[in-house]
Amino acid sequence: MFEIIVNTQLHTPYSDGRRYHADVAKEAARAGLQAVIATDHNVRVFGVEGYYGGVLLLTGEEVHNRRKESGNNHCLIYNCDEEMSPYGPTPQKLIDEVCRRGGMTFFSHPFRREPRGRDDRVAPCWTRWDVRNFTGIEIWNHQTEYKSWRLNFPITAFASLFPSLLISGPYRATLRKWDELTSGGRRIVGIGGSDAHGSSRGIGPYRRKVFPYEYAFRCVNTHMLIDEPLTGDAAKDKTMIYAAMQAGHCFVSYDLSAPGKGFIFNAQSGADQASMGDELPRRGAIHLYAECPSSGHIRLLRNGKPVAEMHGRILRHTTTDTGVYRVEVYRRFRALKRGWIFSNPIYVR
Numbered sequence: 143m144f145e146i147i148v149n150t151q152l153h154t155p156y157s158d159g160r161r162y163h164a165d166v167a168k169e170a171a172r173a174g175l176q177a178v179i180a181t182d183h184n185v186r187v188f189g190v191e192g193y194y195g196g197v198l199l200l201t202g203e204e205v206h207n208r209r210k211e212s213g214n215n216h217c218l219i220y221n222c223d224e225e226m227s228p229y230g231p232t233p234q235k236l237i238d239e240v241c242r243r244g245g246m247t248f249f250s251h252p253f254r255r256e257p258r259g260r261d262d263r264v265a266p267c268w269t270r271w272d273v274r275n276f277t278g279i280e281i282w283n284h285q286t287e288y289k290s291w292r293l294n295f296p297i298t299a300f301a302s303l304f305p306s307l308l309i310s311g312p313y314r315a316t317l318r319k320w321d322e323l324t325s326g327g328r329r330i331v332g333i334g335g336s337d338a339h340g341s342s343r344g345i346g347p348y349r350r351k352v353f354p355y356e357y358a359f360r361c362v363n364t365h366m367l368i369d370e371p372l373t374g375d376a377a378k379d380k381t382m383i384y385a386a387m388q389a390g391h392c393f394v395s396y397d398l399s400a401p402g403k404g405f406i407f408n409a410q411s412g413a414d415q416a417s418m419g420d421e422l423p424r425r426g427a428i429h430l431y432a433e434c435p436s437s438g439h440i441r442l443l444r445n446g447k448p449v450a451e452m453h454g455r456i457l458r459h460t461t462t463d464t465g466v467y468r469v470e471v472y473r474r475f476r477a478l479k480r481g482w483i484f485s486n487p488i489y490v491r
């Protein structure tokens with residue numbers, strides 16, 4: 143398996159972003175990414191996919207019901223060669239139509255902190271959990287986490303200088319929902335993205351570009367494990383990237399706190415081996431192995447409940463219990479323990 147770093151959510155001036163595709167790809171190259179996927183709101187942009195320098199730029203779409211809801215029920219569409227926004231008002235129809243075309247659907251920022259007053263409750267932003275056959279959810283959205291803080295002027299000014307102080311990890315509500323869905327027998331892929339817009343924030347005359355694309359691309363990324371190294375052939379590489387996403391062969395990493403590249407999570411039982419996203423049949427003992435590129439607080443969860451945790455680089459755990467296993471890693475960064483790496487599950491049946 144070969145690891146590549148991808149950003150799966152960003153915007154251009156076709157919706158509410160500031161920079162066009164070629165410039166976005168240049169910023170991604172500077173941040174050390176191998177691919178980015180532009181997901182403009184309710185518009186699928188054709189004719190721009192391809193390599194720009196060393197970065198593969200792909201386009202998807204972020205669809206919602208434009209007439210009724212602005213902030214809720216945003217659905218990311220990947221690998222679908224058609225404009226899907228006409229289906230925005232009917233989520234199940236949207237998912238079915240994307241599936242029919244061989245594409246994928248992920249719920250964008252499914253929870254967010256209520257941006258009202260001091261209420262720091264986390265509320266669902268995706269409300270249609272009755273739908274079936276979606277591919278996954280965005281477990282961590284960098285821009286949404288930052289924006290959810292409603293701060294007064296001096297703090298806003300300070301926070302825009304040090305935005306990383308406001309970033310602490312995926313919402314517990316999102317992770318709980320993910321565990322609930324996967325424990326119920328479904329395979330649900332988790333991804334994380336910057337949701338980069340390149341826009342500035344502030345109050346009155348005070349404005350600052352808080353997250354230039356390049357900075358955002360150094361933060362929350364999806365690391366994907368592909369079968370062969372990227373070839374430089376856009377069509378071939380696009381197929382490999384979307385296959386890795388569909389299979390859940392990926393993990394989410396907050397690379398600003400420390401590079402997540404090199405993280406491993408696999409499991410073995412009898413002669414069978416599995417990595418993130420895979421199913422593993424139990425044949426006697428199950429050996430789980432997680433390895434981080436540097437030290438952190440590693441937690442192994444089974445069906446959402448911690449079964450092993452330790453501080454260090456390598457966690458090993460042997461069990462006979464089937465279930466859905468995933469790994470979370472936290473590390474100290476800017477004075478606090480913050481989320482770092484979140485694996486996709488291994489489904490031991």
Ligand SMILES: [Zn+2]
Nearest residue numbers: 204216250251
């Ligand atoms: Zn959105």
